Amino acid sequence: MGELKDRVRILGFACTVFGSVLLINGASPSLLIAQSKAGNPCAAKNPCAAKNPCAGKNPCAAKAVDPKLITRPAGTELVAGQQAELVKLGELLWKDTKLSTNGLSCETCHRGNASFSPSFAQPYPHPVAMVAEKAGLKQIHMDEMVQICMVVPMASKPLPWNSKELASLTAYVGRVQKGFAAEQTKKPAASNPCAPRNPCAPKNPCTPKK
Ligand code: HEC
Helix, strand or coil: CHHHHHHHHHHHHHHHHHHHHHHHHHHHHHHHHHHHHHHCHHHHCCCHHHCCCCCCCCCCCCCCCCCHHHCCCCCCCCCCCCCCHHHHHHHHHCHHHHHCCCCCHHHHHHHHHCCCHHHHHHHHHHHHHHHHHHCCCCEHHHHHHHHHHHHCCCCCCCCCCHHHHHHHHHHHHHHHHHHHHHHHHHCCHHHHCCCCCCCCCCEEEEECCC
């Protein structure tokens, strides 16, 4: 049902966009068709073409990732900077939906330490289920974890390895990790073995809100 609603919304949006094009141009339909062939950006990016608008958001949707895309190339290092400044910029990026192509931000899934598995409390590099499943890698570094979340749940591209953005997000993730690790030691997993840790269950952004 949620999917259907999304489709209807997207269709409505497409009509609005197309309608405004009509208004702006005031052109005859035949001219419009000619234009759409020539290079109307709305034609190429027809949002109605997307099969399931939710598929990209679902981190569990089966989609393999080229491990090279998320592995830091040998010899490259994150941009150095003042830690406090990086963390500050990283926090802004963490909440920025413009980083994704599906309207999500890192914060959407990870607010209040949601969607993290206990593995996150371990020092990097370490194994992560999503990474093994999507990219076939046995373990991952923190900056690379940012990159796989950019590619898979954010349905976007990895950030340039030498960008301030990647350095900042990674710095901020470091701070989030500290908070998460502290929270984990405060309430040991054993205290609530039933706590849902399945990232696909309750936090799935595609799950329709009642
Ligand atoms: C659609 C939801 C979603 C979005 C959006 C998302 N993530 Fe994640 N992220 C997950 C899930 C699910 C996991 C758990 C993966 C696992 O443990 O197998 C995860 C795990 C992580 C981890 C911890 C991995 C570990 O070491 O255990 C980090 C760090 C992370 N994400 C960073 C980010 C960043 C940075 C962004 C934004 C660029 C982001 N995430 C956006 C769903 C999301």
